[in-house]
Amino acid sequence: MVLEQNSNSDRQKGKTSHIEKELVRLEKEDLYRQINIFDVEKESTLKYNEYRILNFSSNDYLGLSKNKSLLRQLNQQIRLQISQCSSRLISGSSTKIDKLEKSLSSHRDTQSTLVFPNGYMANLGVLSALGDKETAIFSDRLNHASIIDGCKLSNSQVNVFPHNNFSILVDLVKKNSIKKKIIITEGIFSMDGDFSNLKELSKISKENDCILIVDDAHGDFIVGNNILKNYSGTPSFFNISKEVDVHISSLSKGLGCYGGYVSSSTLICKYLVNKSRPFIFTSALPDFLCELANKALAIVKKGTRQKKLYDNIDFFHKIIEEYKIPNVKKIRFSPIIPIIIGSEKKAMGISMELLKKGFHVQAIRYPTVDKNKARLRISLSAEHKKHQIHNLLDTLNRILK
Numbered sequence: 001m002v003l004e005q006n007s008n009s010d011r012q013k014g015k016t017s018h019i020e021k022e023l024v025r026l027e028k029e030d031l032y033r034q035i036n037i038f039d040v041e042k043e044s045t046l047k048y049n050e051y052r053i054l055n056f057s058s059n060d061y062l063g064l065s066k067n068k069s070l071l072r073q074l075n076q077q078i079r080l081q082i083s084q085c086s087s088r089l090i091s092g093s094s095t096k097i098d099k100l101e102k103s104l105s106s107h108r109d110t111q112s113t114l115v116f117p118n119g120y121m122a123n124l125g126v127l128s129a130l131g132d133k134e135t136a137i138f139s140d141r142l143n144h145a146s147i148i149d150g151c152k153l154s155n156s157q158v159n160v161f162p163h164n165n166f167s168i169l170v171d172l173v174k175k176n177s178i179k180k181k182i183i184i185t186e187g188i189f190s191m192d193g194d195f196s197n198l199k200e201l202s203k204i205s206k207e208n209d210c211i212l213i214v215d216d217a218h219g220d221f222i223v224g225n226n227i228l229k230n231y232s233g234t235p236s237f238f239n240i241s242k243e244v245d246v247h248i249s250s251l252s253k254g255l256g257c258y259g260g261y262v263s264s265s266t267l268i269c270k271y272l273v274n275k276s277r278p279f280i281f282t283s284a285l286p287d288f289l290c291e292l293a294n295k296a297l298a299i300v301k302k303g304t305r306q307k308k309l310y311d312n313i314d315f316f317h318k319i320i321e322e323y324k325i326p327n328v329k330k331i332r333f334s335p336i337i338p339i340i341i342g343s344e345k346k347a348m349g350i351s352m353e354l355l356k357k358g359f360h361v362q363a364i365r366y367p368t369v370d371k372n373k374a375r376l377r378i379s380l381s382a383e384h385k386k387h388q389i390h391n392l393l394d395t396l397n398r399i400l401k
């Protein structure tokens with residue numbers, strides 16, 4: 001397919017032959033990626049070619065990206081300016097950004113917050129600023145690509161510990177005599193849907209003088225503290241928010257908006273303003289997105305959407321158990337449910353079959369996950385109806401047989 005798509009003149013160009021060769025290799029190994037186009041239709045269905053489908057691959061866990069009241073306010077918000085057209089430290093900062101940062105500080109119970117253009121850049125921005133040659137970063141093996149790339153950009157010594165294996169982490173931390181140490185994990189892991197045990201991790205960080213960073217892109221706004229009745233993410237879920245030195249998150253998942261943020265002490269935020277190149281050298285997040293994120297945050301605080309989501313998660317597990325579909329871990333409150341298939345080809349085939357039957361469930365392959373650990377990553381939303389979840393699992397069950 002790669003060869004077919006390239007024009008003859010492209011093929012004649014010797015200087016790009018290695019690029020073509022690599023794409024052909026990816027295709028042979030079932031690792032070739034291409035962009036598929038999905039357009040949102042009314043009633044929250046998606047249109048993909050001639051298919052009308054339900055989306056089970058979005059990170060819009062609370063359904064806020066299509067919230068009617070937020071959409072109605074969009075025109076009002078965008079009246080004055082589309083883009084900031086400048087970086088934060090030139091002329092891009094505004095009262096709306098400042099207001100969102102204050103709201104997020106109160107959401108995370110930290111002194112300060114910095115909004116970044118997205119979560120990917122927030123990870124690059126924090127790690128590249130806080131790490132250097134005299135720093136060791138201890139990073140969970142399943143951490144997101146943006147954390148891996150941030151580690152590389154930081155020039156730190158990187159120590160990867162097996163997923164959630166804290167005894168090996170402690171060994172690595174203790175035998176390392178370097179002065180500055182950072183531990184970084186995700187709150188809810190993006191491709192496995194499981195939690196990091198932050199209670200234990202915060203203890204390890206404290207005992208060993210490590211800076212603890214939690215990227216909570218998938219737990220934020222979804223889980224929180226039952227007693228405090230907040231949805232401030234996994235640190236709050238484990239009741240250790242104050243032990244986390246740097247909270248990193250995305251506004252593009254549970255909040256249904258766009259952007260990223262870092263909440264921390266005033267000291268660390270001041271340091272980032274001065275040292276974080278992905279913060280300094282790019283245009284600011286537009287005002288209208290900040291305003292909408294602020295309004296979405298107010299909806300999140302009510303907690304009604306989370307209850308619907310938890311209900312859907314419980315329902316999903318009940319039905320999947322009835323169908324006895326194998327290789328699914330039951331994790332309460334996690335909207336990410338991977339079904340491990342193994343072979344990349346098989347996972348792609350099942351995903352395509354589901355698409356033809358009206359369901360979009362993306363197959364996730366290497367390098368996002370390990371080779372031969374390809375999976376269907378189902379993500380649930382508060383917007384899904386019970387009969388839609390039931391139909392998905394019924395169809396999947398028939399395909400798997």
Ligand SMILES: Cc1ncc(COP(=O)(O)O)c(C=O)c1O
Nearest residue numbers: 118119120144190217250252259
């Ligand atoms: C754990 C994690 N961190 C960061 C990001 C990047 O966030 P954003 O999409 O806002 O760039 C993602 C995106 O999927 C993620 O899964």
